[in-house]
Amino acid sequence: MINLILFPILIPLLMGIILIFFYKKIILQRIFSLLSTGASIVVSICMIDKIKNEGIQTVNLSNWDAPFGITIVSDMLSALLVLTTNIIAFCVLLYSFKGIDRERENYFYYAMIQFLLVGVTGAFSTGDIFNLFVFFEVMLMASYVLLVLGNTKIQLRETVKYIIVNVVASALFVVGVAYIYSVVGTLNMALISERISEVGGTGILTVIAVLFLLVFGLKGAIFPLFFWLPGSYNAAPIPILALFGALLTKVGVYSISRTYSLFFYQDSYVFSLLGILALITIILGAIGSIAYNDVKKIIIYNIITAIGVILFGFSTFNAVSLSGSIFYLLHDMIIKGALFLLIGAMIYITGTSNLKYMSGLMKKYPLLAWTFFIAALGLAGIPPLSGFVGKFLIIQGAFQAGNYIGSFIVVLSSLFVLLSVIKIFVKGFWGEESDNVMKKPVKTLLLPGCILVLLSFLIGIGVEVLSPYISLAAESLLQPENYIHAVLKE
Amino acid sequence: MEFLMILIIGILFMCATYLILSKSLLRIIIGTGLLSHGVHLLLLTMGGLKKGAAPLLGQHAESYSDPLPQALILTAIVISFGVTSFLLVLAYRTYQELGTDNMEKLRGKKYD
Numbered sequence: 001m002i003n004l005i006l007f008p009i010l011i012p013l014l015m016g017i018i019l020i021f022f023y024k025k026i027i028l029q030r031i032f033s034l035l036s037t038g039a040s041i042v043v044s045i046c047m048i049d050k051i052k053n054e055g056i057q058t059v060n061l062s063n064w065d066a067p068f069g070i071t072i073v074s075d076m077l078s079a080l081l082v083l084t085t086n087i088i089a090f091c092v093l094l095y096s097f098k099g100i101d102r103e104r105e106n107y108f109y110y111a112m113i114q115f116l117l118v119g120v121t122g123a124f125s126t127g128d129i130f131n132l133f134v135f136f137e138v139m140l141m142a143s144y145v146l147l148v149l150g151n152t153k154i155q156l157r158e159t160v161k162y163i164i165v166n167v168v169a170s171a172l173f174v175v176g177v178a179y180i181y182s183v184v185g186t187l188n189m190a191l192i193s194e195r196i197s198e199v200g201g202t203g204i205l206t207v208i209a210v211l212f213l214l215v216f217g218l219k220g221a222i223f224p225l226f227f228w229l230p231g232s233y234n235a236a237p238i239p240i241l242a243l244f245g246a247l248l249t250k251v252g253v254y255s256i257s258r259t260y261s262l263f264f265y266q267d268s269y270v271f272s273l274l275g276i277l278a279l280i281t282i283i284l285g286a287i288g289s290i291a292y293n294d295v296k297k298i299i300i301y302n303i304i305t306a307i308g309v310i311l312f313g314f315s316t317f318n319a320v321s322l323s324g325s326i327f328y329l330l331h332d333m334i335i336k337g338a339l340f341l342l343i344g345a346m347i348y349i350t351g352t353s354n355l356k357y358m359s360g361l362m363k364k365y366p367l368l369a370w371t372f373f374i375a376a377l378g379l380a381g382i383p384p385l386s387g388f389v390g391k392f393l394i395i396q397g398a399f400q401a402g403n404y405i406g407s408f409i410v411v412l413s414s415l416f417v418l419l420s421v422i423k424i425f426v427k428g429f430w431g432e433e434s435d436n437v438m439k440k441p442v443k444t445l446l447l448p449g450c451i452l453v454l455l456s457f458l459i460g461i462g463v464e465v466l467s468p469y470i471s472l473a474a475e476s477l478l479q480p481e482n483y484i485h486a487v488l489k490e
Numbered sequence: 491m492e493f494l495m496i497l498i499i500g501i502l503f504m505c506a507t508y509l510i511l512s513k514s515l516l517r518i519i520i521g522t523g524l525l526s527h528g529v530h531l532l533l534l535t536m537g538g539l540k541k542g543a544a545p546l547l548g549q550h551a552e553s554y555s556d557p558l559p560q561a562l563i564l565t566a567i568v569i570s571f572g573v574t575s576f577l578l579v580l581a582y583r584t585y586q587e588l589g590t591d592n593m594e595k596l597r598g599k600k601y602d
Contacts, residue, residue, distance in 0.1 A: 130562055137569045144576060156584045157596045160515065163577055167522045168510065170573075174529045174566055181559070182536035 004050065005057050005074040007043040008082050008121040011036050016114030026105050030097055033110040037090045037117070044083040051079050052472065056486035058127065066488045067191045073127035073487055077326060077473035081124045081254060084330050087455065088246045088337040089117055091448035095341050096239040098444050099348065104149050104237070112149070116142035116243065123251050127487055129180065130187045132255065133173050136219070140166050143248060146240045147232065158235035165228045169218040176211040179204070180263075190487035193262040193480050200266070209270040212259050213277075220252025222311060223280040226304050230288065233300050238344030241296065245303050246337040250329060253307060257314050257325070261477040265317070275315035279409050281308030286416035293355045295343045295428070298420050299336070302379065305413055306332040312406055313394035321397020322474035323467070328390030331459060335379050335387065338452035339421075342372045345445045346428060350436045355424065360433030368446055369429040375453045376425055378460065380418035386460040495535045502528030515581045515591040519574065526570035530563045 015036035019029055051057055056075040060066060074082075093113065100109065119139025126132050144166075148159040181187060183204055184195040196205060214225070221229045229249070233241055256274070264270050285304030292298050310332065313325030343353075345368055350358040362369045374385070381387035391410065398407040459466060476482055502524050509521030537559030543551065585591050 130565070134565060134569070137573070141572065141576070144573075144580075148580060151583070151587070153587055156580070156587050160577075160580060160584055160596065163573070163580065164510070164518060164522065167570075167573055167577070168525065170569075171522070171525045171529045174562075175532055177562070178529070178533040178536040178559075181533075181562075182538075187558070187562075 003059060004043065004047055005072055005079075005125060006059055008040045008047075008086065009072075009118055009125065011040050011043070012114040012117040012121070016111045016118065019111040019114060020108060023106065023108055023111065026102075029105070029110045030093070033114060034090070034093055036114065037086055037093060040086040040117070040121075041083065041090060044079060044086055047074060048076070048079045048083060048469065051076050052469065056476065056483060058487050067186055067188045070131050071127035071188060071190075071487055072125055073190075073483070074125045075473070075476040075483060075486070076469060077254075077257075077476055078124040080326070080330060080469060080473055081250070081333075082121045084333045085117065085120050085124070085247055088333060088452070089113065089243065091337060091341065091452050092239050092243050092246075094448040094451075095242070095344065095445060099239050099341075099344055100237060101150075107149055108145070109149060112142045112145050113243065116146065116247070118142075120247050120251055124254060127189050128187055129189055129192065129259075130177055133170070133177060136173070136251070136255075137170060139248070139251065140170070143244065146243070147236050149240075150237065152235075155235045158232045161228055162232040165218060169215050172211060173215040176208055176215060179208050179211065183208070188487065189258070189262055190484040194484050194488070196263055197266070205264065206267055206269060209260070209264040209267055210273070212263075213256065213270065213274065216252045216255040216259070217277070218252070220249050220256060220307055220311075221281075221304055222307060223277045223284065226281065226284075226307075229304065230297060230300050233303075234294075234296055238340060238347065241300075242337050242340035242344070245300065245340055246333045249303055249307055250333055253310055253314075253329065256311065257477060260314070261317075262480050262483065265480065271315050271317060275312060275403070275406060278308045278311035278315055279406055281305070282312065282409055282413045283308075286413045286420075289420035290416055290423070294353050295346060295355060295424055296353045298424060299339050299343060302339075302417060302420065303336060305417055306336070309391065309394065309410055309413065312410060313390075313397060316394070316397045316401045316403060316406075317478075318397050318400055319471070319474055319478055320400060321394050322477055323470045324390050324393025324395075324397055326390075326470050326473050326477075327393060327466075328387070331378075331386040331390050331456060334452050334456045334459070335375060338375045338449050338456065339372075339379060341445075341449035341452065342368065342375060343424070345442050345449065346372075348445060349438060349440055349442060350434070351438075352436065355427045357436060358428050358434055359431040360429070361437060362429040363433060364437060364439060365442065367450075368442065369425070371446065371450050371453050372429070373425055374457065375449075376418070376421035378453070378456050379421055381414050382418075384460045386456040388460065389463050491539050492535055495531060495539065499528050499531050499535065502531065513593050515584070515593060518593070519577050519581060522577070523570075523574055526566070526574075530566055530570075533559050533563050533566065 059072045061070045122135035218225045288301035313321045378385035381391040395407040506521045506525035537556040543553045
């Protein structure tokens with residue numbers, strides 16, 4: 001038993017509380033929030049090393065043994081996600097120093113980011129289904145505040161919708177928890193998994209699986225349930241948008257993969273349902289991303305496409321496609337953060353997010369242009385950048401499972417994704433310089449985006465180094481026995 | 491007893507759905523409140539209602555009620571209370587800024 005895995009939850013929690021007390025001292029807030037996120041990064045790196053050497057780590061809170069108390073579990077998948085989360089939060093914080101206005105900073109902006117991190121990392125590392133709900137709510141509460149912070153008309157309007165959608169989803173989540181409690185009589189995810197494998201697949205379990213798909217699909221924005229995402233995310237300012245786009249939807253994806261791999265892995269019906277929904281998500285996301293002329297909207301629709309690709313790989317559920325999905329998940333978090341921060345710099349320079357009114361940025365901002373170009377290629381999955389490996393493995397896994405139509409759609413979606421981001425590059429950076437291109441100091445705005453793009457590049461060329469970690473993460477999804485054994489210590 | 495509870499939960503869900511689908515923001519908030527009440531009752535019912543004894547009687551008790559659903563409901567109530575109050579404040583601010591609480595009018599390009 002080791003408390004190390006609690007630190008990524010506790011550090012932001014304590015720091016968030018501390019930051020509330022001196023909310024007027026902006027400089028201190030900046031330094032402290034950077035420090036705490038940096039510390040979380042260090043802790044998560046230690047954690048990954050430890051999990052690699054010693055297997056899945058667990059902590060039973062208050063020393064109540066596993067099925068009775070609340071367990072915090074960290075396997076390789078959650079540790080990798082926690083690390084990525086903190087890296088993205090670090091870069092978003094760096095961006096926010098210049099990229100967010102003073103009024104927002106004055107109203108608990110940094111404290112709320114810390115609370116958001118509590119919710120996200122907590123959801124990644126909890127081993128108790130009701131506790132997952134609680135961490136979801138922590139995360140959502142912080143996200144409501146972040147979304148409405150600034151008090152503009154569009155923000156108020158979209159936040160109302162965002163909250164109502166999420167309140168209904170949370171209610172359904174509790175319904176799902178209640179059902180699963182009545183069927184198996186426990187809330188510990190490992191014990192639920194064990195009991196379900198004893199009971200075998202029954203009808204009620206399929207109902208619960210679909211209910212969970214509904215709930216997590218709403219958070220993760222899959223096909224029939226993504227309607228709220230483009231509007232709500234479009235209202236937020238860029239750093240918050242980057243944080244949401246990179247983290248919040250991925251928590252939904254993580255929860256789907258965790259619950260499905262632990263609870264419903266015998267139920268092939270829900271997996272094929274998930275696969276079909278994921279493919280439709282890819283198609284609609286791709287259509288949305290080429291339909292708009294607004295840089296924010298284009299990248300937002302690309303989130304939806306990526307969710308589809310990840311979940312398609314997950315629904316195939318063999319070793320190859322699972323490691324592909326995890327690769328793509330990590331890649332997508334990083335590259336989405338980078339792209340949002342880069343278009344943030346574009347919007348800062350030109351003062352508009354409409355592509356019609358921005359062109360010719362290349363001459364004055366070559367660094368921004370080429371970083372964006374690399375990020376765009378990475379998003380579409382051009383080798384040797386990071387998107388390629390994930391997509392390649394997902395397609396390979398789909399071929400092994402004989403799903404040719406699905407792999408065709410995934411390959412085709414890459415073209416549309418490339419088209420949509422290259423449209424930004426061609427219209428925004430090439431051509432005549434438009435009047436609203438000012439000479440503004442953007443070095444500090446570019447730095448975090450460049451860090452993330454560099455990271456994604458390193459992931460792309462360092463696949464060999466990363467792949468043992470990824471396959472360990474895929475293994476823990478593929479073999480729930482290890483997870484159960486680590487939690488229940490039988 | 492369980493049957494009665496299920497009927498009540500059904501009615502609460504029905505009313506909540508009706509209210510959430512209406513145009514007025516305040517009705518929607520009342521709807522979400524009713525929805526969370528229904529969910530809490532469901533949580534209680536799913537744990538088993540009446541087993542004839544107090545929750546904690548030691549290891550050798552023959553019958554005892556399950557304390558877990560009540561603990562879960564307590565947590566869920568606190569969360570839904572927090573979210574509902576946030577939503578009420580937000581609805582009030584929205585009404586002040588945009589001058590309407592009609593969800594039909596809260597869309598389109600007007601307030602971009």
